[in-house]
Amino acid sequence: MKRDDLIRIRDDVAHATTVVAPSWPLSSTIAVNPLSGFEDHPFESAVSEGRARFGARGHLTLTEFREQFHAGRMRRDDLVAALVRRIPDLSEPQIDVLLIDLVHGGDEAEPVRVQITLVERFDRDHGTDLRAQLDLAVSDWCAEWSVRAEPGDLWTSWWTEEREAGGFPRDPAAALLEGLARLGVPESDHRNYLERHLAALSGWAAHLRWRQERFGGDIMLGHLARCVTLETRLLDGVGSYQSGTDPAPPAPTTKARVEAVARHVGEHADRAHVTATLALLSDSERAMVWLDAYEWAVRDPFLRSLVRLAAPDLDAHEPHRPVDAQVVCCIDVRSEGLRRHLEAVGAYETCGYAGFFGLAARMEPITGGVATEQYPVLLQAATTLREVAVEGHHRDAAHLVEQQRVAAGLDDAWRAAKYHPIAPLALAEGAGWLAGPVAAIRTLMPRMSATVADRLPGGWTSNAPTTYDRRDLDIATQAATVAAIIGLGLGQRMAPMVVLCGHHARVDNNPLESGLACGACGGNGGAPNARAVAAMANDPAVRATLAANGTTIPEATWFIPAVHDTTTDRVRLLDLDRVPSTHSDLLDQLQRDLGRAGDRAALERAFTLPDSGNLTSLESQSPRRLLDRTRARGRDWAEPVAELGLAGNMAFVVGPRSMTEGLDLARRVFLHSYEAAGDRDGSVLAGILTAPLVVAQWINAQYYFSTTDPDLFGAGTKAVHNILGDVGLLSGPSGDLRRGLPLQSVRAGSRLLHEPVRLLAVVQGNLEHIDAAITGSITLARLVANEWISLVARTDPRSPWQRRTGSGWATHSTSLPTHGADLAS
Numbered sequence: 055m056k057r058d059d060l061i062r063i064r065d066d067v068a069h070a071t072t073v074v075a076p077s078w079p080l081s082s083t084i085a086v087n088p089l090s091g092f093e094d095h096p097f098e099s100a101v102s103e104g105r106a107r108f109g110a111r112g113h114l115t116l117t118e119f120r121e122q123f124h125a126g127r128m129r130r131d132d133l134v135a136a137l138v139r140r141i142p143d144l145s146e147p148q149i150d151v152l153l154i155d156l157v158h159g160g161d162e163a164e165p166v167r168v169q170i171t172l173v174e175r176f177d178r179d180h181g182t183d184l185r186a187q188l189d190l191a192v193s194d195w196c197a198e199w200s201v202r203a204e205p206g207d208l209w210t211s212w213w214t215e216e217r218e219a220g221g222f223p224r225d226p227a228a229a230l231l232e233g234l235a236r237l238g239v240p241e242s243d244h245r246n247y248l249e250r251h252l253a254a255l256s257g258w259a260a261h262l263r264w265r266q267e268r269f270g271g272d273i274m275l276g277h278l279a280r281c282v283t284l285e286t287r288l289l290d291g292v293g294s295y296q297s298g299t300d301p302a303p304p305a306p307t308t309k310a311r312v313e314a315v316a317r318h319v320g321e322h323a324d325r326a327h328v329t330a331t332l333a334l335l336s337d338s339e340r341a342m343v344w345l346d347a348y349e350w351a352v353r354d355p356f357l358r359s360l361v362r363l364a365a366p367d368l369d370a371h372e373p374h375r376p377v378d379a380q381v382v383c384c385i386d387v388r389s390e391g392l393r394r395h396l397e398a399v400g401a402y403e404t405c406g407y408a409g410f411f412g413l414a415a416r417m418e419p420i421t422g423g424v425a426t427e428q429y430p431v432l433l434q435a436a437t438t439l440r441e442v443a444v445e446g447h448h449r450d451a452a453h454l455v456e457q458q459r460v461a462a463g464l465d466d467a468w469r470a471a472k473y474h475p476i477a478p479l480a481l482a483e484g485a486g487w488l489a490g491p492v493a494a495i496r497t498l499m500p501r502m503s504a505t506v507a508d509r510l511p512g513g514w515t516s517n518a519p520t521t522y523d524r525r526d527l528d529i530a531t532q533a534a535t536v537a538a539i540i541g542l543g544l545g546q547r548m549a550p551m552v553v554l555c556g557h558h559a560r561v562d563n564n565p566l567e568s569g570l571a572c573g574a575c576g577g578n579g580g581a582p583n584a585r586a587v588a589a590m591a592n593d594p595a596v597r598a599t600l601a602a603n604g605t606t607i608p609e610a611t612w613f614i615p616a617v618h619d620t621t622t623d624r625v626r627l628l629d630l631d632r633v634p635s636t637h638s639d640l641l642d643q644l645q646r647d648l649g650r651a652g653d654r655a656a657l658e659r660a661f662t663l664p665d666s667g668n669l670t671s672l673e674s675q676s677p678r679r680l681l682d683r684t685r686a687r688g689r690d691w692a693e694p695v696a697e698l699g700l701a702g703n704m705a706f707v708v709g710p711r712s713m714t715e716g717l718d719l720a721r722r723v724f725l726h727s728y729e730a731a732g733d734r735d736g737s738v739l740a741g742i743l744t745a746p747l748v749v750a751q752w753i754n755a756q757y758y759f760s761t762t763d764p765d766l767f768g769a770g771t772k773a774v775h776n777i778l779g780d781v782g783l784l785s786g787p788s789g790d791l792r793r794g795l796p797l798q799s800v801r802a803g804s805r806l807l808h809e810p811v812r813l814l815a816v817v818q819g820n821l822e823h824i825d826a827a828i829t830g831s832i833t834l835a836r837l838v839a840n841e842w843i844s845l846v847a848r849t850d851p852r853s854p855w856q857r858r859t860g861s862g863w864a865t866h867s868t869s870l871p872t873h874g875a876d877l878a879s
Contacts, residue, residue, distance in 0.1 A: 060227045063244065067230070067275045070248035073107065076267055077260035077793045079780045082577040083569035084431055085700075087755030087842075088256075088767045088794060093833075097812065097841045098342050104759075106299065107253040109167035110766040112759065114810060116161050119344040121804075123157065128351040133157075136347035141334055151315060151331040156344065159314045162337055163303035170300055171250050172237055173285050176292070178300075184288045189255060192281055193789055196258045200265070201779045208262070209276030226272055226279040233282035238295040251281045256766075257791030261782055305337035349811040349844070352704055354868040357846065357855055359717055360816070361868070377403045379551040379644050380544050381616075384409030384572060384580060385724045385746060386557060387703045388620045391658055393725070394718065395651035402647070403549065404711065405542045406725035408746050409556050409574040410583045412535045415439050415527075417582040420520050427576040428583050430749055436531070439522040439586055447519035519631070522586040532590040533599040539587070540605055541738065542727040543710060548611045550640055554588050555625060556580020557618040559699075563691045565777050566769075566796070570620065570699045573749060584615035585628055592632070612637055616648075621688035621697045623656040624649075653681055659721070660684040664695050664802040694772050694798045701757060701800060701808040706750045708742055709818030713851070724750045728819065730849075736823030743824070744831040747815055751843055754813035760795035761810040768794035817847040821856060821863060828858070 072091035078084045087093065089112075092100035101112030114122075122128055130153065137152055138144060144152070167174075173184040199208055209226035222229040239247045252259040259277065266273040311332050316323040335343065378401045383389035385406045393404040413436075414429035420441040429435060443452075524532065544552060558579030559570035568577035575583060590596050591613040600607060615628040625648040633641055660680050675683070688696040706724040707714060714725060726742055733739055760768035769775070769783055769792035776784045783792040800808040817824060824847055828835050837843050838858055845858040846866055857866035 055228050055231060059231060063227050063231050064275060066245040066248060067278055070245050070252060071263055071274045073249045073252050074256050074259045074263060076264035077257070077782065077791070078264055078577065080565050080777070080782060081568055081780050082427070083566055084577055085569065085573060085753040085756040087752050088759050093840065093842055094836050095840060102338070105165045106168050107249065108256060108766055109165050111165050111763040113341045113345050113762055116341060116344065119348060120157060122348060128347050132347040132351040133343070135350065136343045139346060140339070140343055147327065148331045148334065151328050152335055154315050154318050155311055155332055156340060158318045159311050160306040162341060163305050166303060167253070168299040168302050169250050169253070171254060171285065172295055173288055175296065175300070176289060185254070188281065188284050188288055189790065190788060191284055192255060193258060195280065196262065197778055197788070200261065200781045207272040207276035209272070209279045212280055222283050226276045230275065230279040230282055233279065233286050236286045237282065243297055248278050251278060255790050257782070257793050260793050261791050308332055352809060352811050353814045356705060357816070358868045360713055377401045377549045378640050379553055380405065380549045381553040381555055382407050382539060382542065383555045383618070384557050384574060385726045386572070387700050387721050387724055389557065389618065390719050390723055390725055391655040391721045392618060392623060392625070392651055395654040396647060397715065399650045400643070400647040405544065405727040407539060407542055407727060409572040409580040411554055411587040412538050413583050413587050415586070417441070417522070426578045426582070428578055429576055430574050430745065431576065432745055432749065437526045439524060441520050442523045444519045444521050521589055522582070524586065524590065529595050529599050532593070532596045533603065535587060536591045536596060537600060537603070537605050541732055543729045545605060548608050550610050550612065551637060551644060552591070552611060552613045553616050553627070554584040554613060555616040555618050556584040557620050559620045559688070559697060561621055561688045561696045563693060564696065565783060570697065573753060579617060581615065581617040581628060584617065588613040588615040588629070622685040623652040623659065625652055656681055656684050662698065664798065664807065698807055699799060700753055703754055703757060704809065704811050705814040705816055706747055707816045708739070713818055730819040733823070736820060736826055739819050739823050740827035740830060743827040744834050748833055748837070751813050751837060755842070756794060757800060757808045758810040758812065761800040761806065761808045764797040764801060768800065769796045771797045813843045815843050815845040817845070818850070819847065821847055821849060824858070
């Protein structure tokens with residue numbers, strides 16, 4: 055076999071691999087866009103690719119869009135505006151016809167995979183189940199190999215163990231080439247055919263791609279060699295390769311659409327006019343018009359609410375009012391409610407910043423074990439920080455370690471059992487005398503068991519005698535990390551206390567728990583970052599370096615780390631033993647107010663959770679009982695949805711808190727603080743738009759597609775999930791690995807827990823700086839140009855909104871036209 059052929063097939067595999075996005079393991083779940091491989095396509099084209107390759111739906115059904123319309127979520131004028139955006143020169147009569155077609159026309163065809171493999175075509179033609187046999191063999195082998203976590207590539211492991219590889223070469227590239235030749239796939243179609251195999255088992259392909267990017271090797275090459283060579287054995291020379299795709303199900307014909315419109319209009323319908331008008335909008339385009347209308351029906355009221363700050367009383371706003379504490383929260387949408395309620399209960403100012411607080415580090419706990427990667431996956435670790443005893447407290451730290459090890463036997467083993475196949479057996483063997491009673495208590499009395507567990511030794515304590523060894527980070531780097539936080543606007547008037555508040559989510563019955571933790575911290579809790587960066591900010595050497603660079607932290611200001619449990623909305627302040635006694639009164643008041651704000655936030659969430667359909671029943675409960683019930687969800691083994699995570703996310707705001715202060719954003723908006731006046735060259739804004747915004751788009755896309763197709767882009771229902779080690783989830787005992795979010799995270803029956811709209815980025819800053827950020831980032835440029843996100847901006851509160859289009863900036867009006875047919879009936 056020629057060397058050039060081997061090089062070429064490896065290149066084909068590399069390109070084919072981009073069809074599926076990588077899927078992280080359960081213990082560090084990261085949100086990804088399942089169609090990220092098509093982000094260089096316009097969104098509409100990518101949705102079509104997803105339909106053809108995966109048989110997946112990339113938008114709500116027309117029936118669901120119409121339900122939203124009739125429920126008042128959209129208006130007729132929203133549809134008119136969307137039609138005009140797509141076809142600018144429409145006449146009033148044409149608009150009337152297209153509106154009737156949208157609201158009363160037939161449904162679209164169900165999506166099916168039309169780019170299929172040879173065994174699938176053979177099954178279709180002969181009524182066999184060869185594809186199912188291939189999938190079972192490949193899935194079972196992937197599962198066994200992944201759980202063993204063997205080194206090397208998947209093909210070599212199988213070839214060595216099978217010993218009946220059908221005479222295929224040991225080299226995976228050579229084996230793959232030979233298999234494609236036996237199937238009759240021409241060289242020009244190799245890449246496309248490999249993409250079809252990856253799409254057929256997309257869950258396993260996604261996980262194997264992650265393993266390859268993480269550990270290297272020829273994992274994807276071996277996987278495809280295994281698929282293709284098994285296919286040749288199953289077909290055994292029968293069947294022949296055909297280029298092209300299978301036909302898609304027929305869409306409603308123009309004639310059928312004409313008849314639907316005519317029935318609505320009545321006997322006076324001008325069928326020739328209707329036929330000509332409907333030809334302007336294909337069946338596949340109807341859904342995109344609906345999506346456009348739906349998105350701006352959600353976005354424009356939000357943008358209008360931000361314009362209210364341009365009112366004449368803007369100058370009366372007191373931007374420099376004294377505050378007792380400044381609280382820096384993660385940009386996560388779940389922080390919005392806590393921030394809003396905290397500002398309402400006391401003299402506090404809040405800011406939004408990525409929850410790793412600018413510290414990209416591996417964090418090694420004092421109790422030992424594997425270091426956690428506490429940074430966004432876009433970055434690389436700058437260092438490893440080890441948790442160590444505070445000077446003079448080594449005995450206390452040793453006692454803490456022992457407490458945590460005891461607690462691990464009572465609690466952490468239960469959590470480890472979620473991911474490790476042997477852990478449940480070891481737990482039963484080592485703690486069987488305790489396991490039964492504890493399991494019964496947790497099942498029958500989750501609230502009491504949660505209270506007891508939270509009081510066990512070994513959890514986060516407010517006076518843990520540990521810190522992080524920062525000697526491997528030079529003072530200049532530490533100072534720069536702190537300076538970036540101060541640059542959010544804190545430096546104008548630093549409060550006596552600055553709280554760095556990371557977040558985590560405690561959920562006992564959810565193997566995807568890490569997906570509810572901090573995405574900026576690699577699917578881990580943000581407490582370690584908060585503790586390390588707060589220690590930097592309190593370090594006299596760091597403060598001296600900052601002062602030499604023109605940034606002064608007042609001597610009376612103290613930085614306090616904290617962690618927000620998003621399942622309970624409780625905030626715990628950390629390292630309180632180091633807070634100066636001069637701050638005791640302020641600290642006591644802060645803890646009380648955080649408690650009050652958390653209570654309000656949790657009560658507010660109670661009415662949005664999946665079982666809140668009977669609002670009368672909820673409202674009849676006492677606030678304390680409702681609060682206890684909401685907070686117990688995360689510790690209740692029978693509760694499938696402890697919290698809604700980032701469901702509902704729809705916008706990413708970059709600007710000062712004054713843009714959104716006082717607004718109830720219903721935990722739907724990422725809030726990143728930014729002061730344009732202090733960013734003269736636009737570098738800070740570029741960093742926000744090319745990192746946190748991109749991560750937010752991943753989150754938004756994962757929720758979007760998990761909602762539009764919960765089975766293919768999501769993880770399906772939790773009811774049949776089985777855990778495969780730390781690898782992922784299966785529906786049932788075997789089969790393809792699930793990816794995306796469980797059905798219960800995005801839908802509750804016919805109710806949408808997440809509205810599938812693409813992310814809206816809202817920026818208050820220099821438009822030229824935004825342009826420079828787009829020009830300087832291929833990723834950002836394609837997300838904007840291909841309409842994966844919509845970007846609107848203004849230079850100041852009184853300026854009109856400008857929308858970034860492929861050709862530049864255009865003024866965006868949030869008002870709607872008023873015309874079109876009456877669609878009420």
